[in-house]
Amino acid sequence: MNIFVLLKKTFDTEEKIKINDGQIEEDGAEYIINPYDEYAVEESIIQRDEHGGEVTVVTIGDDESEKQLRTALAMGADKAVLINTDEDLEDGDQSTTVKILESFFDDKEADLIFAGNVAIDESSGQVGPRLAEALDISCVTTITSLKIDGDTASIEKDVEGDVEMVESALPLLVTCQQGLNEPRYPSLPGIMKAKKKPLEELEIDDLDLEEEELEPKTVTIDIFLPPEKGAGKVLEGEVDDQVRELVTLLKDEKKVL
Numbered sequence: 333m334n335i336f337v338l339l340k341k342t343f344d345t346e347e348k349i350k351i352n353d354g355q356i357e358e359d360g361a362e363y364i365i366n367p368y369d370e371y372a373v374e375e376s377i378i379q380r381d382e383h384g385g386e387v388t389v390v391t392i393g394d395d396e397s398e399k400q401l402r403t404a405l406a407m408g409a410d411k412a413v414l415i416n417t418d419e420d421l422e423d424g425d426q427s428t429t430v431k432i433l434e435s436f437f438d439d440k441e442a443d444l445i446f447a448g449n450v451a452i453d454e455s456s457g458q459v460g461p462r463l464a465e466a467l468d469i470s471c472v473t474t475i476t477s478l479k480i481d482g483d484t485a486s487i488e489k490d491v492e493g494d495v496e497m498v499e500s501a502l503p504l505l506v507t508c509q510q511g512l513n514e515p516r517y518p519s520l521p522g523i524m525k526a527k528k529k530p531l532e533e534l535e536i537d538d539l540d541l542e543e544e545e546l547e548p549k550t551v552t553i554d555i556f557l558p559p560e561k562g563a564g565k566v567l568e569g570e571v572d573d574q575v576r577e578l579v580t581l582l583k584d585e586k587k588v589l
């Protein structure tokens with residue numbers, strides 16, 4: 333089976349994020365594999381081990397993205413491709429990303445493409461479904477279980493906490509949701525092996541794309557942190573009095589009742 337994983341490098345939202353002039357400061361930011369893409373890498377390895385074939389992890393990124401690709405290789409992926417846009421493109425949005433990926437997949441004959449449900453930084457959840465549409469293949473989002481039998485995939489997907497069961501023919505693109513699996517940590521032998529696994533680097537010029545196709549269709553106007561939360565208020569006294577005060581505060585101060 334010819335399996336691909338779309339992997340995005342994101343900044344670690346558990347770390348302190350600094351914003352300067354409407355842009356996230358890259359200096360000092362910690363970068364990780366988008367957590368939903370870890371489920372994607374894990375599932376690709378599970379499916380390859382069961383059905384045979386090869387897992388290729390693909391990212392559109394910069395020189396620094398090699399680190400996340402090597403981690404995916406250390407987890408067990410077979411090959412990695414870095415489409416490095418650093419030199420060629422300054423601006424891009426989901427449309428740019430999908431155009432680049434569409435061109436990359438043109439001659440790949442993928443059976444299965446795994447993406448994350450959403451990237452934790454920009455969170456549009458667009459890349460997977462848009463790519464499936466561009467490649468004219470089926471797409472199932474937020475999957476929590478995947479069984480493949482021949483050319484048919486039986487899938488469970490998360491629908492706001494409920495489960496929907498879907499069947500689809502391959503080729504197929506799925507986006508991965510928490511609960512699908514427990515991503516493994518790279519083992520020491522895995523890390524050693526990953527150093528020797530193939531990591532191909534492509535540039536925009538290597539793909540069959542016109543400059544106009546890559547122009548972003550959206551503009552990010554501003555990025556800002558949420559306002560600092562004020563201190564909480566502790567109500568005191570008898571419970572009845574506390575309830576009365578709470579209702580008054582919700583009505584008059586917060587205006588939510």
Ligand SMILES: Cc1cc2nc3c(=O)[nH]c(=O)nc-3n(C[C@H](O)[C@H](O)[C@H](O)COP(=O)(O)OP(=O)(O)OC[C@H]3O[C@@H](n4cnc5c(N)ncnc54)[C@H](O)[C@@H]3O)c2cc1C
Nearest residue numbers: 338392423424425426429447448450451454456457458459
């Ligand atoms: C050349 C270029 C320049 C850019 N410049 C800017 C900029 O100046 N400012 C800015 O804010 N953003 C920039 N971006 C990022 C872009 O706006 C989005 O972050 C990107 O298109 C993905 O959208 P998302 O984060 O909403 O992902 P989602 O659609 O939420 O991601 C879902 C899944 O899609 C896959 N995916 C997403 N992104 C990638 C990727 N890069 N490679 C492989 N798989 C991926 C992953 O599997 C991910 O889990 C640029 C992108 C490109 C290609």
